[in-house]
Amino acid sequence: MADGPTINTIAERAGVSIASVSRVLNGLPTRQETVRKVMAAADELGYVRNAVARSLKSRRTHQVAFAMADVGNPAYLAMLRQIQPVLKAAGYRLVLHSTDAVVADEIDVLHSLGERYVDGLIMSPLRVTEAHLEMLATARAPVVIIGSVPEGTRVDNVRADSRTGVRLAVDHLYALGRRRIAMINGPLDTVPGAARGAAYREALEDLGLPYDENLVQIGDFYRPEGAQAVAALLDREPGVDALMCANDLIALGALDVLRASGKRVPEDVAVVGMDDTDLAAASWPSLTSVSLGSAERGKAAAELLLERLRGVEGEPRVVTVPPRLAVRASTAGPGYEREEGGR
Amino acid sequence: MADGPTINTIAERAGVSIASVSRVLNGLPTRQETVRKVMAAADELGYVRNAVARSLKSRRTHQVAFAMADVGNPAYLAMLRQIQPVLKAAGYRLVLHSTDAVVADEIDVLHSLGERYVDGLIMSPLRVTEAHLEMLATARAPVVIIGSVPEGTRVDNVRADSRTGVRLAVDHLYALGRRRIAMINGPLDTVPGAARGAAYREALEDLGLPYDENLVQIGDFYRPEGAQAVAALLDREPGVDALMCANDLIALGALDVLRASGKRVPEDVAVVGMDDTDLAAASWPSLTSVSLGSAERGKAAAELLLERLRGVEGEPRVVTVPPRLAVRASTAGPGYEREEGGR
DNA sequence: CCCCAATCCGTAAACGTTTACAGCCATCGT
DNA sequence: ACGATGGCTGTAAACGTTTACGGATTGGGG
Numbered sequence: 078m079a080d081g082p083t084i085n086t087i088a089e090r091a092g093v094s095i096a097s098v099s100r101v102l103n104g105l106p107t108r109q110e111t112v113r114k115v116m117a118a119a120d121e122l123g124y125v126r127n128a129v130a131r132s133l134k135s136r137r138t139h140q141v142a143f144a145m146a147d148v149g150n151p152a153y154l155a156m157l158r159q160i161q162p163v164l165k166a167a168g169y170r171l172v173l174h175s176t177d178a179v180v181a182d183e184i185d186v187l188h189s190l191g192e193r194y195v196d197g198l199i200m201s202p203l204r205v206t207e208a209h210l211e212m213l214a215t216a217r218a219p220v221v222i223i224g225s226v227p228e229g230t231r232v233d234n235v236r237a238d239s240r241t242g243v244r245l246a247v248d249h250l251y252a253l254g255r256r257r258i259a260m261i262n263g264p265l266d267t268v269p270g271a272a273r274g275a276a277y278r279e280a281l282e283d284l285g286l287p288y289d290e291n292l293v294q295i296g297d298f299y300r301p302e303g304a305q306a307v308a309a310l311l312d313r314e315p316g317v318d319a320l321m322c323a324n325d326l327i328a329l330g331a332l333d334v335l336r337a338s339g340k341r342v343p344e345d346v347a348v349v350g351m352d353d354t355d356l357a358a359a360s361w362p363s364l365t366s367v368s369l370g371s372a373e374r375g376k377a378a379a380e381l382l383l384e385r386l387r388g389v390e391g392e393p394r395v396v397t398v399p400p401r402l403a404v405r406a407s408t409a410g411p412g413y414e415r416e417e418g419g420r
Numbered sequence: 421m422a423d424g425p426t427i428n429t430i431a432e433r434a435g436v437s438i439a440s441v442s443r444v445l446n447g448l449p450t451r452q453e454t455v456r457k458v459m460a461a462a463d464e465l466g467y468v469r470n471a472v473a474r475s476l477k478s479r480r481t482h483q484v485a486f487a488m489a490d491v492g493n494p495a496y497l498a499m500l501r502q503i504q505p506v507l508k509a510a511g512y513r514l515v516l517h518s519t520d521a522v523v524a525d526e527i528d529v530l531h532s533l534g535e536r537y538v539d540g541l542i543m544s545p546l547r548v549t550e551a552h553l554e555m556l557a558t559a560r561a562p563v564v565i566i567g568s569v570p571e572g573t574r575v576d577n578v579r580a581d582s583r584t585g586v587r588l589a590v591d592h593l594y595a596l597g598r599r600r601i602a603m604i605n606g607p608l609d610t611v612p613g614a615a616r617g618a619a620y621r622e623a624l625e626d627l628g629l630p631y632d633e634n635l636v637q638i639g640d641f642y643r644p645e646g647a648q649a650v651a652a653l654l655d656r657e658p659g660v661d662a663l664m665c666a667n668d669l670i671a672l673g674a675l676d677v678l679r680a681s682g683k684r685v686p687e688d689v690a691v692v693g694m695d696d697t698d699l700a701a702a703s704w705p706s707l708t709s710v711s712l713g714s715a716e717r718g719k720a721a722a723e724l725l726l727e728r729l730r731g732v733e734g735e736p737r738v739v740t741v742p743p744r745l746a747v748r749a750s751t752a753g754p755g756y757e758r759e760e761g762g763r
Numbered sequence: 764c765c766c767c768a769a770t771c772c773g774t775a776a777a778c779g780t781t782t783a784c785a786g787c788c789a790t791c792g793t
Numbered sequence: 794a795c796g797a798t799g800g801c802t803g804t805a806a807a808c809g810t811t812t813a814c815g816g817a818t819t820g821g822g823g
Contacts, residue, residue, distance in 0.1 A: 081560060083808095084809070094772065094774075095809090097772060099812080111771080125532070125534025125560075127808090127809050128535035129475045130811090133810070148501050161518050162518070171516045171517075175504050191468025192469060193472055356702045360704060361702065439782075440801085440803075442782080443782095443802090451802085454801080472779080473781090474781080476807095477782085477807075478780080
């Protein structure tokens with residue numbers, strides 16, 4: 078772990094100036110003989126360029142940050158899986174932040190852009206507050222938001238269409254003959270919570286079904302909280318025949334509770350999740366789920382950011398990824414596995 | 421995105437020298453009046469310290485790299501989930517690398533430590549080659565390996581005990597009356613592949629069961645390859661009554677094939693996976709799996725590395741995490757869920 | 764044979780910090 | 794009243810690169 082060689086060491090050994098060393102290492106035009114000497118010296122010394130010094134001078138770190146709400150949520154992991162290779166291919170390193178959807182932490186990440194340790198940021202906030210918007214407006218590096226952002230916010234963003242997604246699911250349940258369709262949602266002060274709640278109401282009304290407050294239960298976007306919410310709902314409304322869950326984790330919690338209480342899925346109660354994570358296909362019974370295109374959104378975000386890093390200027394862009402419904406056993410019964418297109 | 425203020429800007433505005441500014445910002449003893457002036461100027465200007473310049477001078481980046489074999493494998497994600505908060509709490513940022521278990525990429529990561537863009541590295545290689553050992557010996561920053569490493573390698577490492585793990589699983593299957601226990605393994609030139617293959621043989625022999633080459637099928641550590649391997653095995657040996665799978669993804673592939681071929685799990689064939697990932701509990705039927713303590717290993721690795729970063733010297737340390745068997749429906753039948761201690 | 768252009772190279776400044784060192788001023792003791 | 798003491802502060806160097814600029818060398822044309 079001794080101090081490594083610098084371009085000074087090389088210059089000395091090769092008998093040239095540090096400027097020449099730098100030129101050779103960067104492939105700038107140089108006499109053959111000099112190139113040879115420098116390369117030889119660098120090889121012998123096992124030289125590796127100091128990234129920090131280079132960044133200081135060149136004002137580029139070749140790093141990009143990804144701030145995810147929760148490292149544990151498979152939907153974000155699906156994004157990560159797409160983002161990583163895209164950035165890597167373009168020569169960027171990925172710095173990971175887990176904010177646990179805490180607003181202060183997200184603001185902190187935005188603020189720390191000023192430290193200039195990354196060239197850009199992809200962020201996926203669950204809530205978008207005034208503070209977010211303020212920081213975004215003055216951000217010291219290009220930012221891409223995964224998720225919806227108020228009209229007029231000047232930032233590139235990639236959004237899911239959870240409105241259409243919920244609609245696909247509710248229509249599917251209706252087509253299967255379900256009429257007492259409940260919704261298990263996450264907090265309404267989150268962007269997806271609000272959107273999905275509203276979409277559920279809309280979808281019911283368009284089908285001519287009454288909107289019944291008692292059929293809506295708010296919990297949080299995690300498995301135990303989902304289970305708890307479903308237990309409460311079943312207590313109050315034993316007659317439900319379908320559960321529209323605001324994400325897969327909630328839906329898995331729902332399956333746990335239904336199994337424990339002796340209800341058959343889907344015969345007694347059909348269950349739909351959202352995000353179509355790995356867990357949906359692997360669950361027991363396998364879970365019908367609305368794919369909101371996590372993978373595609375991750376990829377799109379990475380590509381948008383790369384364009385900005387390459388210097389593309391211009392109006393903020395909005396990319397919307399269409400949803401798809403993956404039908405599985407939790408609504409259609411054992412052995413069933415099929416997909417319906419969205420939009 | 422204009423150029424931000426530097427300590428020079430602040431010094432000018434506050435009417436002091438840059439040294440004083442630096443001292444104030446770092447909390448070194450300074451006259452009250454100066455502190456006030458500097459803080460005021462910094463606030464007004466919205467100053468944020470440049471991390472790159474700071475790193476160059478202080479020779480610390482407050483970044484740590486985690487090189488995982490595959491961002492898509494839930495076992496590594498479980499590690500990531502533990503590593504992230506530990507590092508964050510200690511003030512480090514996490515830089516993620518996905519090497520896809522390609523040796524050249526791993527060597528590259530090790531090599532790039534010379535760029536000094538991180539203060540330390542956690543790496544989880546599937547194979548450990550001569551090249552790895554060479555790079556490890558001359559690494560320019562502290563490294564912790566998750567996985568086993570040849571005797572005498574001078575590097576901190578955190579290992580699973582897959583030998584005992586396989587034993588737990590095979591004993592469990594034996595206790596359930598299974599006698600034709602096949603193994604579906606990954607490549608034998610990987611560290612886990614070799615260890616688990618040997619352990620399987622040993623476990624059988626200790627139970628007085630014959631080791632039958634025809635009961636061993638080599639594929640790879642992914643779901644489709646697992647499925648393929650199981651299909652090949654069933655073709656050759658239709659009489660197997662248990663499958664010991666070298667990881668959960670293989671086991672899920674096994675479940676797919678068994679379902680398609682009309683075999684009942686566990687009545688006809690019992691299935692055990694390894695790693696006890698999220699997918700195991702969520703699968704259909706739920707999957708009995710040997711936990712090799714991915715989460716614990718990640719946490720331990722992060723903690724070992726932090727100690728080194730704090731300057732702790734001394735002999736390389738080896739931490740071994742004991743396995744646990746999580747019994748679920750794929751061996752014990754519907755509704756069964758219980759855990760047995762390891763060691 | 765001389766001059767000019769082209770080519771290559773070295774010197775030095777710059778990126779934004781941290782920090783060793785020395786100077787300054789006020790205070791205190793005698 | 795004077796030297797010593799100690800607290801603050803400023804100057805300047807350093808971290809390891811990249812790069813503008815000008816000087817030196819080479820080669821070719823007149």
